[in-house]
Amino acid sequence: MKFSSVFSYRIVLAAFMVGVGCTPRGSSNGRLPDSTPPGAAVSGETLTVFMTGNVLSTLQPCGCSSGQLGGLDRRGAVLATAPADQRLVLDTGNLLAGHKPQDMIKLGVLFQAMSMLEYDLVHLTPEDLAAVTNLGLAQGGTFPLITPDGEASCSKKFTVAGQPLTVTVASARADSLDIDSLESLFEQRQALGLNILIIDDASDDVVAKLATLRALDVVICPTAADEPRIIDKGRQKPLLVSVGRLGKYVARLTARPAGDGTLGLDFDKVAVDESLAQDEHLAQLYKDYQVMVKEERLLEGHPRVPLPDGLKYLGNESCRSCHSYEYDKWSKNPHAHAYETLVNVGAQYDPECVKCHVVGFGYESGFISEESPKDLRDVGCEVCHGPGSEHLKSLTTGRGGTGISEPMAKCIDCHNPDHSPGYQGHEEEYLRKIIHWREPEAAGDVK
Ligand code: HEC
Ligand code: HEC
Ligand code: HEC
Ligand code: HEC
Structure with missing residues (x-):
């Protein structure tokens, strides 16, 4: 450095x-x-x-x-x-x-x-x-x-x-x-x-x-x-x-x-x-x-670890073919332009910002920099549902289980008081705004 x-x-x-x-x-x-x-x-x-x-x-x-x-x-x-x-x-x-x-x-x-x-x-x-x-x-x-x-x-x-x-x-x-x-x-x-x-x-x-x-x-x-x-x-x-x-x-x-x-x-x-x-x-x-942050290549220099159990992030596009309903709904909510939001304020090279505005930052198969596959940008499917590799494997091998494990991130990880002061006390409202699943009643009490 x-x-x-x-x-x-x-x-x-x-x-x-x-x-x-x-x-x-x-x-x-x-x-x-x-x-x-x-x-x-x-x-x-x-x-x-x-x-x-x-x-x-x-x-x-x-x-x-x-x-x-x-x-x-x-x-x-x-x-x-x-x-x-x-x-x-x-x-x-x-x-x-x-x-x-x-x-x-x-x-x-x-x-x-x-x-x-x-x-x-x-x-x-x-x-x-x-x-x-x-x-x-x-x-x-x-x-x-x-x-x-x-x-x-x-x-x-x-x-x-x-x-x-x-x-x-x-x-x-x-x-x-x-x-x-x-x-x-x-x-x-x-x-x-x-x-x-x-x-x-x-x-x-x-x-x-x-x-x-x-x-x-x-x-x-x-x-x-x-x-x-x-x-x-x-x-x-x-x-x-x-x-x-x-x-x-x-x-x-x-x-x-x-x-x-x-x-x-x-x-x-x-x-x-x-x-x-x-x-x-x-x-x-x-x-x-912000230019210095870009030129020092802090994103590329940021430490990265593998996911546990050999899991990998695949990107939003790999979910699209089977979950086109959810994908279309998701792409109309603010999570789908979270990266563009950073670009608009010149912060897309800043690891301190990127970590909450992309998929899997800090993991080997996650977002690294603007060179990464575009579908790892934004708050994508796998941010919440977890890395998709095992899900796809279990679907193709019919081995049982969905392979979609515990969600990797909870809303509050990103919607914390510093970054989203309006979240606490309005969890239901926030959840309703991101509905992309077929039956809203199934939403449960996600925190
Ligand atoms: C090859 C088609 C296919 C692809 C690609 C696919 N899924 Fe699925 N997914 C399914 C099917 C089929 C189910 C229903 C499985 C079941 O209920 O047993 C499912 C279920 C789910 C569920 C509900 C899990 C549950 O516990 O009920 C989630 C969440 C999900 N997928 C997310 C994803 C994500 C995220 C991706 C991209 C990384 C993805 N899927 C890619 C076919 C696919
Ligand atoms: C990885 C971090 C992250 C996680 C996890 C996350 N969000 Fe977000 N969320 C964001 C970012 C970043 C934005 C801003 C997107 C933009 O406007 O560019 C956002 C925006 C939103 C908005 C729009 C807020 C507004 O004022 O219009 C809602 C609603 C929301 N999130 C709900 C949720 C819910 C519910 C969960 C949990 C199921 C969740 N988010 C999980 C990062 C996250
Ligand atoms: C801890 C996770 C987190 C980090 C770190 C983070 N953000 Fe965010 N950001 C969010 C969430 C969550 C929202 C949505 C807030 C809401 O609407 O409640 C958001 C929204 C935004 C918005 C949209 C505001 C609007 O107009 O609605 C901008 C711009 C933004 N972030 C820029 C940045 C920048 C620049 C940095 C780095 C200096 C950064 N973020 C770091 C989580 C984060
Ligand atoms: C901000 C977090 C978040 C993002 C991003 C997100 N989801 Fe979801 N998803 C949820 C939550 C929360 C639920 C409803 C919770 C539940 O019932 O388990 C849900 C529900 C679903 C379901 C229905 C699961 C069921 O059991 O009925 C599917 C399928 C799904 N999402 C796929 C996707 C796909 C595909 C994407 C990307 C295009 C995506 N999700 C992006 C949080 C998210």
Whole structure:
């Protein structure tokens, strides 16, 4: 597997700047370029910190149903709700769902996207860092990187409501929490400061320790929830928050100088929904990603195993001669154009999409790529009824038994909450829509 194309398709990191350093643990704070030039007269009344994280290899929603949240191409519309000189854009890391070649391609795309979205700072988990280093993405960027073990903090100065305000973001591991060194990372607090810590574990004892850090304002905690939220509503300081997952929302922290030298903080979430304007450059980046997926031949490279008991997929056409009634009915239901649906959105080379839109992906006799027999495309007969080889053998030899075994897939395998949110609770309705058998009453209670 070669990753050269990760960098050749607009993933040109030439725009990355060198020398915007942050702080290794123990030394004084690094600085990002100040957002407001000295002496700037006008300033807004609030500062907004936008936070994303835990994208787990997600660039876009799959698009299997309408109303899905997320997408790098719409994220910019959220960030643009605050002026560039009054916002800080941060990703808290946990970028990968796995370590497959496709995850690595996505990581390159994600870096490119974050640079196009003018991220100020990206935090990497140790796992992220290993992959980023491997791909050569760590060598400087338009945004600095911090990690719990290395460059541990970064600051940026703003002018808000006429006053200087310094935002510092630091990272720490709960298992080697060093309150003194955190104290020194935050100590350079100017008149007004907003100090944010990213931590990998927020159990009670860790939080109790962190609460002794008076300079600490906000702790970003790990999460398994898609929605950003305040973790402990009863706690005033530090504010414990999570930033959500999969890019479905952007977490928003609004800081407002209260006038008495303190800072008022509000936390909320903004849904990245379909009503937001799509950025054409980021939409193009996604198309470039689809081209990379094609050129890396991920479908062909996907692991394949034989079916048990020597069974084989035969394709829809081999059922047609004897089951022409069922075939004709089936060909008028949406399952019969599931592959074309992918072609229409340019996703037919993407194993993550193809697996539910064809017959037997991942099996030797199943769909491999567009070179495969056409009748292995779509959600064909054998997806539900199982591979047909034994059925045909038993019919021709008259050996008894139909050879059509337990169905290979159940509706819910594909119609799961992520890809078909309308399915649960409407099973009967869905089943009725795919009737292709002669007596509807025989349908039974299929799940
Ligand atoms: C040579 C003709 C022939 C072909 C080709 C054929 N079938 Fe059949 N199929 C039959 C016959 C005949 C029955 C009825 C068998 C019985 O009831 O014992 C049947 C029964 C079935 C049943 C009902 C099984 C049951 O348990 O009642 C299913 C489902 C089925 N076929 C699916 C398929 C699929 C999928 C294919 C293509 C892979 C296929 N058939 C190809 C002749 C065929
Ligand atoms: C291998 C994955 C898979 C399995 C298994 C599967 N489906 Fe589907 N289903 C799809 C895909 C993909 C589509 C979208 C097809 C398209 O529009 O291109 C779909 C679409 C549908 C639709 C149309 C939905 C609409 O809004 O119009 C119905 C109804 C449906 N499936 C019912 C079922 C039922 C009932 C079962 C189980 C007996 C089932 N499906 C099993 C993948 C699957
Ligand atoms: C887990 C199985 C699964 C995977 C993986 C999957 N799909 Fe689907 N897809 C479905 C099902 C099921 C439907 C039908 C949803 C419904 O109508 O309830 C569907 C429907 C669609 C539709 C039709 C939406 C419409 O207009 O009605 C599109 C487009 C689509 N998928 C694209 C994709 C893309 C692109 C990917 C990969 C990023 C993908 N799918 C991955 C199961 C899947
Ligand atoms: C999305 C899943 C799905 C697909 C795709 C599908 N079927 Fe079915 N099929 C079913 C279900 C569910 C039933 C009714 C369930 C039952 O009674 O066992 C059924 C019933 C049948 C029956 C009648 C079985 C009986 O016992 O009376 C035949 C024959 C059949 N299908 C053949 C086909 C053929 C041929 C194709 C392709 C052209 C096909 N099916 C595609 C799910 C599917």
